[in-house]
Amino acid sequence: xxxxxxxxxxxxxxxxxxxxxxxxxxxxxxxxxxxxxxxxxxxxxxxxxxxxxxxxxxxxxxxxxxxxxxxxxxxxxxxxxxxxxxxxxxxxxxxxxxxxxxxxxxxxxxxxxxxxxxxxxxxxxxxxxxxxxxxxxxxxxxxxxxxxxxxxxxxxxxxxxxxxxxxxxxxxxxxxxxxxxxxxxxxxxxxxxxxxxxxxxxxxxxxxxxxxxxxxxxxxxxxxxxxxxxxxxxxxxxxxxxxxxxxxxxxxxxxxxxxxxxxxxxxxxxxxxxxxxxxxxxxxxxxxxxxxxxxxxxxxxxxxxxxxxxxxxxx
Amino acid sequence: xxxxxxxxxxxxxxxxxxxxxxxxxxxxxxxxxxxxxxxxxxxxxxxxxxxxxxxxxxxxxxxxxxxxxxxxxxxxxxxxxxxxxxxxxxxxxxxxxxxxxxxxxxxxxxxxxxxxxxxxxxxxxxxxxxxxxxxxxxxxxxxxxxxxxxxxxxxxxxxxxxxxxxxxxxxxxxxxxxxxxxxxxxxxxxxxxxxxxxxxxxxxxxxxxxxxxxxxxxxxxxxxxxxxxxxxxxxxxxxxxxxxxxxxxxxxxxxxxxxxxxxxxxxxxxxxxxxxxxxxxxxxxxxxxxxxxxxxxxxxxxxxxxxxxxxxxxxxxxxxxxxxxxxxxxxxxxxxxxxxxxxxxxxxxxxxxxxxxxxxxxxxxxxxxxxxxxxxxxxxxxxxxxxxxxxxxxxxxxxxxxx
Numbered sequence: 001x002x003x004x005x006x007x008x009x010x011x012x013x014x015x016x017x018x019x020x021x022x023x024x025x026x027x028x029x030x031x032x033x034x035x036x037x038x039x040x041x042x043x044x045x046x047x048x049x050x051x052x053x054x055x056x057x058x059x060x061x062x063x064x065x066x067x068x069x070x071x072x073x074x075x076x077x078x079x080x081x082x083x084x085x086x087x088x089x090x091x092x093x094x095x096x097x098x099x100x101x102x103x104x105x106x107x108x109x110x111x112x113x114x115x116x117x118x119x120x121x122x123x124x125x126x127x128x129x130x131x132x133x134x135x136x137x138x139x140x141x142x143x144x145x146x147x148x149x150x151x152x153x154x155x156x157x158x159x160x161x162x163x164x165x166x167x168x169x170x171x172x173x174x175x176x177x178x179x180x181x182x183x184x185x186x187x188x189x190x191x192x193x194x195x196x197x198x199x200x201x202x203x204x205x206x207x208x209x210x211x212x213x214x215x216x217x218x219x220x221x222x223x224x225x226x227x228x229x230x231x232x233x234x235x236x237x238x239x240x241x242x243x244x245x246x247x248x249x250x251x252x253x254x255x256x257x258x259x260x261x262x263x264x265x266x267x268x269x270x271x272x273x274x275x276x277x278x279x280x281x282x283x284x285x286x287x288x289x290x291x292x293x294x295x296x297x298x299x300x301x302x303x304x305x306x307x308x309x310x311x312x313x314x315x
Numbered sequence: 316x317x318x319x320x321x322x323x324x325x326x327x328x329x330x331x332x333x334x335x336x337x338x339x340x341x342x343x344x345x346x347x348x349x350x351x352x353x354x355x356x357x358x359x360x361x362x363x364x365x366x367x368x369x370x371x372x373x374x375x376x377x378x379x380x381x382x383x384x385x386x387x388x389x390x391x392x393x394x395x396x397x398x399x400x401x402x403x404x405x406x407x408x409x410x411x412x413x414x415x416x417x418x419x420x421x422x423x424x425x426x427x428x429x430x431x432x433x434x435x436x437x438x439x440x441x442x443x444x445x446x447x448x449x450x451x452x453x454x455x456x457x458x459x460x461x462x463x464x465x466x467x468x469x470x471x472x473x474x475x476x477x478x479x480x481x482x483x484x485x486x487x488x489x490x491x492x493x494x495x496x497x498x499x500x501x502x503x504x505x506x507x508x509x510x511x512x513x514x515x516x517x518x519x520x521x522x523x524x525x526x527x528x529x530x531x532x533x534x535x536x537x538x539x540x541x542x543x544x545x546x547x548x549x550x551x552x553x554x555x556x557x558x559x560x561x562x563x564x565x566x567x568x569x570x571x572x573x574x575x576x577x578x579x580x581x582x583x584x585x586x587x588x589x590x591x592x593x594x595x596x597x598x599x600x601x602x603x604x605x606x607x608x609x610x611x612x613x614x615x616x617x618x619x620x621x622x623x624x625x626x627x628x629x630x631x632x633x634x635x636x637x638x639x640x641x642x643x644x645x646x647x648x649x650x651x652x653x654x655x656x657x658x659x660x661x662x663x664x665x666x667x668x669x670x671x672x673x674x675x676x677x678x679x680x681x682x683x684x685x686x687x688x689x690x691x692x693x694x695x696x697x698x699x700x701x702x703x704x705x706x707x708x709x710x711x712x713x714x715x716x717x718x
Contacts, residue, residue, distance in 0.1 A: 035407045035427070042398070042407055082405070084397035084414075085445050202445025209447055210398075210405075217405070304404030 033294070036221050037310065042083040043218035053214045054225070056100045056194050056236065060107075062184040068103040068152070069110045074117040074140075074162070074175065082210050082217035082306060087200050090117055090162075090173035096215040097196040097240065098177030101160065103152035105184050111148040115140045121170065122146075124163035125179060126278070128153040136163050155183035156262035157280045159196075159238045171277075172201055172242040174215075178280075180236055190234035190284065191227050197249070197275070197297070197307065199241045208243050211297065211307035220295075220309025229287045229313050236262070237273075238280035247307075248274045249283070250298040256285040272298050287313045366390050368442040371528075372450040373421065373660070375438055376458040377430060384424040384438050386448075388416040395443035399424055402437055430455045458597055461657050469593055469652040476592065476611035477585045477648025482641040484619015491627035499627050500690040501702035506577060506621035507682040508706020513584045514675035516714075518542070520587065521668035524661050541669025542676070545583065549576060549677040571632055573625040573685060578644040580678035581618045584671040585644065589651025590664055597656045610716030617709055618644060625685070 035041075060066075072092045079096060081087040092098025103109045115121050119142065124135035129150035132138065140146045162175035178194045198215065199208030210217045227233050235256075241247045250272040257267040262282035273281065287293075296308040371387040382401065388394040395415040399408045412422030430436060432455055439449040459465040491502060521538045528534075556572040588611075622640055626632050654663060687693045694700075 040407065042405065082398050082441075084395070084443055085441055086397075086443055087445055200445070202441065203447050209441060209445065301403050305400070306405060 036218060036308065037224075037292075038222065041218050041222035043216060043222035044080040044083050045216050045219055045222075047223050050214050050216065050219060053095060053097060053100065053196070054193055056178070056180055056192055057102045059102065059180075059182045059186050059192075060104050061186055062104050062106065064106075066104070066107045067110055068107045069112070070099070070101050071112045071114075072098065072123065073114045074121040076117050079174075079215070081200050081202075081212065081215065085202060085210070087174075087202055090119070090121070090170065090175050092123075092175060092177055096174030096176075097198065098160075098175070100178045100180065100194050102180040102182070104182045104186075105153055105155040107152045109148070109150060109152045112145070113140060113148060114145045115142050118142055119170075120164050121162045121175060122164050123148055123160050125150075125160045126158040127179070127181065134163075135160075139164055152181045154263060155181045157236045157238065157282050158261075159240065159278065159280055161240065168242060171240065172199075174198075176240040178236055178238050187234070188232070190232040192234045192236070193225065194236045195238075195249070197237070197239045197241055197247045199244060199247075199302075201243060206243060208241070209305070211241065211247070211302040211305050213307060213309060217306025218308060224292065224310035224312040226312045226314065227287065229290050229315055233283075233285040233287065233311075235283040235285070236280070237275070237283055239275035239277055241277055244302075246274050246276050246299075247302065248272060248298045250296055251283075251285065252294040253289060253291075254285060254287055254293065256283045258283055287311075289313065290315055366392050366394075368394060368444045368446040370394060370396075370416075370440045370442065370448040371421075372438065372440060372448055375450060375452055377455050378458065380427060380429060382424075382426040382428045382430065382438065383411075384426065384440065384450075385421055386416065386424060386440050387421040388418055391418060393417055396422065396424065396440060397443040397445070398441040399426060400439035400441070400447070401426060401428055401430075403439070432456060459656055465656065466653065469596075469656045470649050472592060472596075472608075473589045473646075473649030473652035475608055476615060477589060477651075478641060478645030480612045480615035481581070481585075481619045481622070481645035482638075484616045484621070485623050485637055485641055487620050488623040488626060488632070488637070491623055494627060496690075497696075497698045499624070500686060500696060501698040501705075502620065502624040502627070503682055503686055504694075504699040504702030505617075505706035505709070506624045507679050507686070508703040508708075509617055509621050509710050510577070510580060510675045510679045510682070510706075511703075512707050512710035512714075513581070514672045514679065516710075517584055517587055517668045517671040517675065520591070521665050521672060524665045524668065528661055528665065537665055538669040538672075541666050542673035545670035545673035546677045547673075549579065549674050549681075552576065552579070553677070553681055570626055570629040571636065573681060574622050574632075574640060575643070576678050576681055577625060578622050578640045580671075580674040581621065581644040582647040583667070583674045585615070585618075586647035586651040587664070587667040587671045589648035589653075590655035590667055591651075593652035593655025593657075594664070595655075610713070614710070614713040614717055615645075617706075617713070621706075625682075628689075 075091050075094050077089055077091050077094050078086050079089045089096050101111070111123060113123055120139045122135035122139055125148070133148050133150045135148070138146060158179040158181060160177055160179045162170040164170050176196070176198070178196050195213045198212055200210040200212070201207060202209040213220060237249055239247045255269055255271050258270055258273050259267045259282040261280060275281070290313045293311045293313060294308065295311065296303040367390060371389045372384060373387050374385040376383040384399070386396070393415045396410065398405055400406065406426050406428060408424050408426045410422055411425055413420070414422070416422045424440065434455055436452045436455050437449050438452070439447045441447040459468070491499065494502070518538070521541065522535070525534060525538055553572070553576055619641070622644055651667065683694060686699055690696050690699060
């Protein structure tokens with residue numbers, strides 16, 4: 001008895017042994033990355049929702065005795081982090097990541113912190129500061145306030161996050177942000193952008209379901225970042241992804257100068273960097289071509305779970 | 316005087332009925348109270364746990380360049396589809412059905428996708444609250460669609476694994492007729508052993524399937540319901556046939572009637588078997604080779620013997636009757652293969668398999684009753700014990716062919 005032809009009777013003609021099943025007349029326009037550009041991208045949010053997180057405050061030249069003051073409040077907030085999926089986040093000022101804090105080296109940084117959330121929180125800054133400003137032992141109960149005050153040092157790209165326990169939970173819930181300290185002599189002018197890499201464990205199983213830049217899955221695929229070819233693009237990049245050991249940044253169609261932590265002038269000329277949680281650096285891109293260039297994690301899984309976007313390079 | 320007493324009785328009857336209604340009225344009252352002020356009442360014992368928000372991924376169909384994922388909502392509140400992933404990658408999709416799926420309703424997610432034939436694949440559906448439900452597919456194969464061709468294909472598969480072996484097994488009838496009474500008792504016991512094996516097999520299958528069902532529709536209760544209804548239905552049928560049967564013994568079935576019961580029990584089992592084969596084929600979990608079909612045929616040929624054994628004594632049975640018996644026992648495999656191939660429902664699977672278990676058990680009881688009356692030493696005879704064990708052993712051994 002010839003069983004193979006028999007079994008094949010149950011399937012449509014030609015399905016076995018050929019690639020008919022995978023190539024028969026489907027709509028290519030709706031497949032692959034082409035389905036993930038512009039309006040049809042399944043990303044939450046409106047066109048300018050992330051402007052405050054993407055574009056940092058202007059850098060200021062050094063001036064002795066200046067105080068840079070910020071107000072941060074920890075707030076519980078449900079955020080639509082991927083199209084149709086809401087995450088019960090813990091935030092600084094209502095967004096994940098929190099607001100960009102920027103100062104020039106030796107400015108006195110003053111951060112007025114109020115805990116309006118439902119759990120005890122702190123702010124732990126990376127940088128050089130006194131032990132009692134470290135946000136580890138002074139835990140701020142819900143309803144309480146605290147003023148963090150210290151001279152901003154050293155210059156570079158840094159970050160801040162909550163250090164209350166359970167630590168993993170407080171970070172995974174969204175309490176972190178970028179902290180830029182400008183050198184006394186300002187960096188050359190550029191189109192400056194901030195990118196904070198993160199993930200969301202939406203079902204609480206200790207693994208991320210989504211990955212994003214600046215908090216919303218596929219956001220920069222839906223709204224590509226417009227930059228000019230004639231001017232350097234400077235990206236302040238930090239990785240705050242919980243659960244996964246590393247995250248990465250990869251640029252298509254060009255190379256960039258990568259200054260690890262942004263603390264020295266030495267750089268690597270590359271198109272891919274790898275960062276563990278808390279690692280950060282500064283990228284400088286001089287685009288050679290105009291057009292649409294992808295940037296994403298060079299971990300394909302992260303890319304396809306939301307960490308992907310485009311630059312629109314124009315003249 | 317007499318008339319008055321009748322009236323009193325009637326009134327007493329009416330009062331009795333009213334009294335019987337009282338608990339129901341009280342229950343309705345209590346329920347309305349709870350519904351009216353329910354939430355604050357329940358809050359006294361703490362907050363209610365949040366919903367699980369897990370989907371019931373019922374079926375994944377593979378079409379050229381496309382996946383179709385049917386999801387159900389097994390929980391009390393509505394469940395909204397948020398993100399859909401295939402192999403841990405978010406994919407664009409459109410919906411054939413509601414985005415917010417109402418309780419116990421379903422919706423179909425259509426995903427344009429370039430899948431790879433023969434590879435395993437995992438689909439995930441994440442609710443608006445972020446809970447991801449996943450389903451693994453062992454191997455991606457194009458899902459057969461209801462065409463004349465696939466209809467015929469499943470029919471042939473059901474025909475080969477169900478009808479053919481049963482009919483072949485029935486051909487033992489003439490030889491059985493010449494067998495000594497002791498050996499005949501052994502063959503009857505073999506029938507019982509074989510059916511016991513089938514009952515246990517079907518029960519295990521039903522229990523395994525129900526465990527995979529969502530809590531709202533699954534459960535051991537569903538299996539028990541299936542087992543009990545088919546057992547009782549067959550008891551009712553056998554009672555009816557016994558009543559109609561002429562002869563001194565009114566309560567024990569024999570001959571054609573018993574053979575018919577055996578055929579019904581086996582038919583239900585073969586329906587479940589056909590369903591399992593059909594859905595495994597459709598889901599790419601089974602590669603149906605020559606060996607497997609041969610295995611099923613050898614496994615099922617003994618079922619024909621089981622039907623033939625009760626007819627070995629008594630009047631001759633015509634070819635038409637024999638064909639009808641073969642159809643009762645074997646043809647359900649065809650129907651099962653169709654249902655399994657085109658519908659693929661674990662829920663139906665549970666029902667079929669538990670019904671098969673109940674039917675087989677009832678027939679075992681029927682055969683035991685027959686043996687107790689017709690064999691001199693009853694069920695303790697060495698022929699009966701040996702036959703029963705052999706029946707189980709044969710099913711076990713031939714079952715290895717399809718494991």
